[in-house]
Amino acid sequence: QDELHRPAFPYKFKFKFDGCPNGCVCAMARSDFAVVGTWKDDIKIDQDAVKAYVGGEFKPNAGAHAGRDWGKFDIQAEVVDRCPSKCMSWDGSKLSIKTADCVRCMHCINTMPRALHIGDERGASILVGAKAPVVDGAQMGSLLVPFISCEAPYDEIKEVIEKTWDWWMEEGKNR
Numbered sequence: 001q002d003e004l005h006r007p008a009f010p011y012k013f014k015f016k017f018d019g020c021p022n023g024c025v026c027a028m029a030r031s032d033f034a035v036v037g038t039w040k041d042d043i044k045i046d047q048d049a050v051k052a053y054v055g056g057e058f059k060p061n062a063g064a065h066a067g068r069d070w071g072k073f074d075i076q077a078e079v080v081d082r083c084p085s086k087c088m089s090w091d092g093s094k095l096s097i098k099t100a101d102c103v104r105c106m107h108c109i110n111t112m113p114r115a116l117h118i119g120d121e122r123g124a125s126i127l128v129g130a131k132a133p134v135v136d137g138a139q140m141g142s143l144l145v146p147f148i149s150c151e152a153p154y155d156e157i158k159e160v161i162e163k164t165w166d167w168w169m170e171e172g173k174n175r
Contacts, residue, residue: 049115099142
């Protein structure tokens with residue numbers, strides 16, 4: 001109880017939790033310890049739904065930009081070429097994703113939510129060391145644990161927290 005009520009830290013220590021990579025900027029850029037929901041296995045691809053997006057049956061971005069005429073949906077330009085890790089390919093009839101190279105930025109899933117879904121092996125990523133100074137702007141946290149299981153009673157995450165706290169109490173700077 002004592003460590004929870006008054007931890008022996010040299011300065012504050014902020015935690016932020018976000019269940020989805022879509023909102024991760026809030027957690028990743030503004031906390032000392034961020035836990036962000038993610039998945040480990042392949043992105044699920046519904047090839048029929050991909051073809052429906054390409055054919056114009058489904059509006060990209062879940063119709064968020066439907067008030068404007070953006071022209072015909074171009075999967076190569078709007079999804080594949082915008083993938084930051086270049087893990088996607090489109091051969092004209094089939095979308096492929098090389099999971100080992102995917103950085104889970106969520107762009108493809110956000111653009112085609114009916115066609116692409118996160119995998120079944122779900123957990124979290126842990127990032128540390130972010131700060132949001134007014135003058136310099138937000139500095140994102142560093143990825144400490146790329147994937148960790150998230151099942152009650154969350155002992156794996158608690159172990160990482162305790163080790164981080166031990167380090168912080170010894171090495172953290174005042175202000």
